Amino acid sequence: MFRLDGKTALVTGAGSGIGREIALLFAAQGATVAVGDIDEPAAQSVADEITGAGDAALVLRIDVTDLASVTGGVEAIVAQSGGLHILVNNAGIGMVGSLTETSPEDFARLMSVNVYGVYHCSLVAINQMLDQDPRGGTIVNIASVAGQVAVARRFAYGTTKGAVISMTQSTAMDYIDQGIRCNCICPGTVETPFVEAYLHRYHAGEVEETRAQLHARQPIGRMGRPEEIAPLALYLASDEAAYVTGAQMTIDGGLTAR
Ligand SMILES: NC(=O)c1ccc[n+]([C@@H]2O[C@H](COP(=O)([O-])OP(=O)(O)OC[C@H]3O[C@@H](n4cnc5c(N)ncnc54)[C@H](O)[C@@H]3O)[C@@H](O)[C@H]2O)c1
Known part of the structure; x- marks a missing residue:
């Protein structure tokens, strides 16, 4: 079940947190994983973990905000492994702030990574998936519960993650006849370096x-862990999920059910 043998996967932001866990799991399930990150040493270290376990990985220094970087990255993957x-x-970044606390520069920064990043990578990947033989592929977007419901003072972040949910639905519908599925995962708060950075920046x-408050804010009483998100990404990427497209899958310890 949920094997990815013979498949090549690009995971963006795979040098840390949720992306790292997804990259490790996909590789363990048989995929060749392109570990993409703007932080090349971080990507290299995850790729080393994968190859150290006897699985296949490529390292990709990729900046998702830059279409040329993404195009070059996907070309390198295809040259090395034959397809995507x-x-x-x-890959995603966060910030805390209501609308009036969000500067135009902050808003643009979040849009450029969280929205343009998804657009750039999907654009290049879908063109490749349509060109290759056999045609097709699957996309998993990491959105957030902040795109589904209002989380206090996450104006820009929630905006970008709402856009990711919308891009997921459009992409799923527009390529449904061409063998491309697209789904998203909406995590609640997951204990990663992303949360660590938030704690030190906003609550030093x-x-x-x-x-402790972040743990308590989740109805289940604790934050999630990256290894609790990666198996859903694996399922969505696998052939077992052939009937699943355009879906928003929530993993949030009950947050949005309250
Ligand atoms: N941690 C959470 O609570 C949480 C909750 C919901 C959704 N998410 C989403 O999950 C995703 C991963 O979050 P995480 O917590 O693992 O974060 P993280 O900060 O641990 O890792 C993010 C990775 O993305 C990389 N990155 C940043 N900008 C990039 C760019 N321009 N190009 C390429 N790579 C770039 C970073 O170098 C880093 O390695 C993000 O999209 C985030 O919004 C996280």
Whole structure:
């Protein structure tokens, strides 16, 4: 079940957190994984973990905000492994702020990584998936519950993740007859370096109290873990999910059910 043998996957932002866990799991399930990240040493270290376990990985220094970087990255993947079957649009950044606390520069920065990044990678990957033989592939976007419901003072972040949900639905419908599926995962709060950075940037001096509050904010009583998100990405990328497209899959410890 859920094997990815013979498939090549690009995971963006795979040098850390959720993306790292997805890259490790996909490789363990038989995929050749292109570990894409703007932070090349981080990508290299994840690729080393994969190859150290006897699985296949490529390292890709990729900036998802830059279409030329994404195009070059996908060309390198195809040259080395012959095709691209799975794209995980995971690279993303966050910030805290209401609308009036969000500067135009902050808004543009989040849009450029979280929205343009998904657009660029999907554009290049879908063109490749349509060209290759056999045609097709699958895309998994990492959105967020912040795109589904209002999370306090996440104006820009929620905006971008709402766009990711919408891009998921459009992409799923527009390529449904061409063998391309597209789904998204909406995680609640997951304990990764992303949350660590948030704690130190916005709550320096009260990191542990705030961490405890973040755990308590989830109805289930704790934050999620990256290894609890990766198996859903694996399922969505696998042939077992052949009937699943355009879906928003929520993993949030009950947050949106409350
Ligand atoms: N951690 C959470 O609570 C949480 C919740 C919901 C959704 N998400 C989403 O999950 C995804 C992964 O989050 P994480 O918590 O693992 O984050 P993380 O900060 O641990 O990792 C993100 C990775 O993306 C890379 N990256 C940033 N900008 C990039 C760019 N321009 N090009 C290529 N790579 C870039 C970073 O170098 C980093 O390695 C993000 O899209 C995030 O919005 C996270």
